Each structure stands twice: as structure tokens, then as C-alpha cells.
Amino acid sequence: MRPWDLDTSAAHLRDAMDELQTAWQLTSETWQDEVSHAFCENHLEPIGPALKLTLDAVGRMQQMLNKMQRECES
Numbered sequence: 061m062r063p064w065d066l067d068t069s070a071a072h073l074r075d076a077m078d079e080l081q082t083a084w085q086l087t088s089e090t091w092q093d094e095v096s097h098a099f100c101e102n103h104l105e106p107i108g109p110a111l112k113l114t115l116d117a118v119g120r121m122q123q124m125l126n127k128m129q130r131e132c133e134s
Contacts, residue, residue: 064125066118066119066121066122066125067122069118070115070118070119070122073111073114073115073118074111074115077107077108077111080104080107084100084104088100
């Protein structure tokens with residue numbers, strides 16, 4: 061058993077992003093003006109690339125921790 065689990069945390073981040081996208085989709089059906097477009101562009105769109113970088117880093121960290129555990133156990 062691993063004393064850490066970054067995969068679960070990464071899954072929570074992905075789920076939160078899915079929920080945010082769903083909420084924004086519902087909101088944007090009724091809120092369609094310059095302010096909503098600016099909000100999306102300035103606040104929501106940057107989250108996708110940042111989340112991808114974060115999830116990639118978390119994946120690499122998980123691999124490193126798994127390797128460290130294997131090496132310590134051998």
C-alpha cells in the first residue's frame with residue numbers, strides 16, 4: 061500500500077474542471093454579453109492549459125514516488 065496517492069488528487073482536479081465546464085456551459089446559455097466573454101477569456105480559458113501542466117507534473121511526481129518506494133523496498 062502506498063502512503064501517498066497523487067492519482068486520486070489528480071482525479072479530483074479533473075472532476076472539478078468537468079464540473080466547472082458544465083456550470084459555465086449552463087451559465088453561458090443565458091449570459092451572453094461582452095462581460096461574459098471577457099470573464100471566460102480572462103478567467104476560465106487560462107485554467108485549461110494550467111490544469112494540463114499541473115496534471116502532467118502530478119503524474120511525474122507520482123511516478124517518482126512510486127520508483128522511490130520500490131527502491132527503498134528492494
